Amino acid sequence: MRRHLKESSYWKYFNYSLLSGTLMISLISLLVLYSIHTANHSSYYKKQALFLLLGLVLFVLVSRIDPHRLISFAPYLYGLFLLSLLFLLVFSPRIAGAKAWVGIGGMGIQPSEFGKIIVILLIARVFRDHDSQTLSFKDILRLGTITGAPVLLIMAQPDMGTAVTYSFILLTLFILLGLKKEMVLLLVLSIVGVSYLGWNFVFKDYQKERVKVFMHPESDPLKYGYHTIQSKITIGSGGLKGKGYLQGTQKGMGFLPAQHTDFILSVYAEEFGFLGILFLFGSYFFLFSQIYGIASGTEDVECFLLGSLLLGQIFFQFLINVLVSIGKLPVAGITLPFMSYGGSSLLTLFIMIGIIEGIHMKKYAGQ
């Protein structure tokens, strides 16, 4: 890989704010995972610490690569990505009910996580020459094909949560490039149509239950609705100052599901209270502002698209997870960026931050 900056200038122009925001959230994640460990002796905090170190290495490596080079590789990476998804469907054993994992030396990695980056890179490449006010029907078709192919393969695994995160790319792009009124209507209609077909022919019963219960939580407060209720109890009982670190009472009882992934925020909110949430959300907002600053500061169309799409991706993932934990959305299986346990998820996020740091560097490359 060609470096686009000399070593001395790399550190000179390095955006420390971006990294510090990321690290702050990652360290809070380790604290919470350790707290969960004290309740159920899980070893997630140790593994997450390893992934964090690995993530930092990836971050430094990726940030030194010219984003243009990454974008120029996008079509090949995209091809490889589709092949790996096909390979998984055909050969891979099921882990936790889904054929989503590739085993490498005793660790499982999820190509669908890393695939988000590849799809974003490819879209940035395809739309770099876009210059009209809004997206044309042809544009939408191209977008649909690029994201649709991997999403279908991921849905077949089946891993709905990850598949949903791909829609964030489209959503961000629509906001950025604009949509005609007819197009909005068409999209709404097709979403309704796809949902209808999906509801009847694709979704498993348990997934339907989640949605039904979300609509009517009182219908089944003890099974699917129970998780949402318990999550709210956990968060609410934290109050202003929280019950204190390691003092959470709900995590040990074993009725808050997926404490280390989907509902990690609830565990944090119980122990650190509203003030803790204020601090954590502040850290996220700081991180989002940094990404926004870098994306809007670039004078390069590809870099701009890349940075904006990554911002949208991380933000919407954050939003969905938070909404689930306070019962505003059905349980979706979407991780909280940098907080939830998960190797593939964390490494993917660090690569994303690495690309954003790379965009920042690119600005100073010519100087």
Added chain:
Amino acid sequence: MQSLDSLKQKLFLNRKKLSLKTLFLIISGVMVLLLLFFWKIQILNYTFYLATSRRNILKKEVLFAPRGFIKDRKGNILAENLISFDLIVPRDTILKRKEARAIEEVRWLLGLTEEKVRQSLTKKNFGTYFLVAEDIPFPRANYFFANRKAFTSIELKVKPKRLYPYKTTGSNPLGYIGAVTEEDIRKASPERPLAPEEFIGKAGLEKYYDDLLQGRNGKRVVLVDSVGIVQRVLEVDPPTQGASLNLSLDIELQSEIEALLTENQQTGSVVVMNPKNGEVLSLVSTTLFDPNLFASYFTPQQWESLIGDPSKPLINKAISGLYSPGSIFKLVIALGGLENGVTDDERTVFCSGSKEIYNTTFRCWNPAGHGTVNLYTAIEQSCNIYFYTLGKSMEIDLIEKSAKALGLGSKTGIDLAGEKSGLVPSREWKRKAYNLDWFAGETISVAIGQGPLLVTPVQIAQMISILANRGAAPPIHLLKYSEKEGKTYYPDLTPRSVPFHRENIDKVVEGMWLVVNGPLGTARAAQIPGRDICGKTGTVQVVGRETLQQKVKDKSAQRWTTHAWFTGFAPKQDPEVVVVVMLEHSGSGGGNAAPVAKKIFELYFSRYHAKTP
């Protein structure tokens, strides 16, 4: 051109940057909205959620599966389960520093002194709770549930508890259960994981058929309030009981035989079985214990008193007691000699009371000598000289082959845990064990069942079954069938073939008939007119003669008295019962074991053939 392009790009970028700004404004607005949501949950509704979190506790309980029942051949229940209530203190109580309150409640419920309660407060630590008292009396449990709200720091745990209504009777074949060890938990199969509170089979049938007897544990998820009262049952997965075992054992016969031995303060073992189908009717070892004791957690003192007992109460002597077979082994020599053409029923040997073989004087048990004996009279009178001569010609190799063909030297495969395989010496064995060559002289003592030979009573029962059947015998077993949810499991009863001709076995049986019924038979004391009992006695020296005389002078004489064997079957034609009696340090086979065997035959016939022939 390039400048125009870059100008267009710049225009485009500036426009899109406005869109990005919009996105960022949306992000900022959403962040504020999210904080408002949290404000509502954590500040406005704080008291509600805190109260709910204190009130609602979700608990997952294991519902322990009752073990399968064990019944004897007549349907008498030998092992069943009772409901028991264990008094526990949840770990939370200790964590919340409510220990004093818990002690107070235990005192209150069980009427113990504070000191006693403090002692028992750590009987066993199960991680999430401490076991304080096991199996508390039912009225006390009733009181607890009636006054449930008064007890905030202790709980009762419901568990099935094993009960053996016959107490010590049949304890050896039944075996016992015990609390799982860490190793048990580690080794448990993933399909049937073990909880630390569980009891599993540790000996006897309970161990051998543990997989069948163990049920599948269920679970229950309940919502309990702060007092511990179950508010709502969220999920129930009921346990399934283990399979029941229907044994061939006759517990009443077992009980009568146990009484027969213990009345006379004899130690040893007895096997009573049906040679036709391999069913064991009684399997007695005088090492009796009460298996009910094992259904609880032991105190170290109780454990000490059980394993510290010099008579080793936990050893089932019928399957794992190793003894020299003594003269019983002469049956092996006789059959092996006939089968290999080394002797026939016409060959005679003169017994003068002793014989010089390989420059050593070998004695007969009768110093006066038996005179001229043939195969039949040699078995009848158990003449050593005849068998020395026969054994010398057979050499160790043929003896080894014949003994192994009769099942000696390997486990019978009886369905009990802890069976021993005994020892049949051979040239190879000696080389391996001592790195020495076999001496021809050693063969002579092996020929009369001494030397390194070791057998278990159940092996002798198997051997006698083969003789009684005049050929192959079904494997010895205690389980007739096992039932679970309508499905029945039968043990495999394929007989293993034996390489002996029927006419040769008939000749040996003829000798055995004379042992009990002949004019000079060694076991005339076992004779029951009309029952045609065939048998063989054995008297086993525990130490050499000289040492014995020395020891007799000491008070420890009893420990150095010979072991007494009697083994036999009846009737001679179409036999239906095999009896093996092995009495430790009790004197001679003919004088001491044969009379006991006679009583056992009588007990059997009175139970199964009420009319005397």
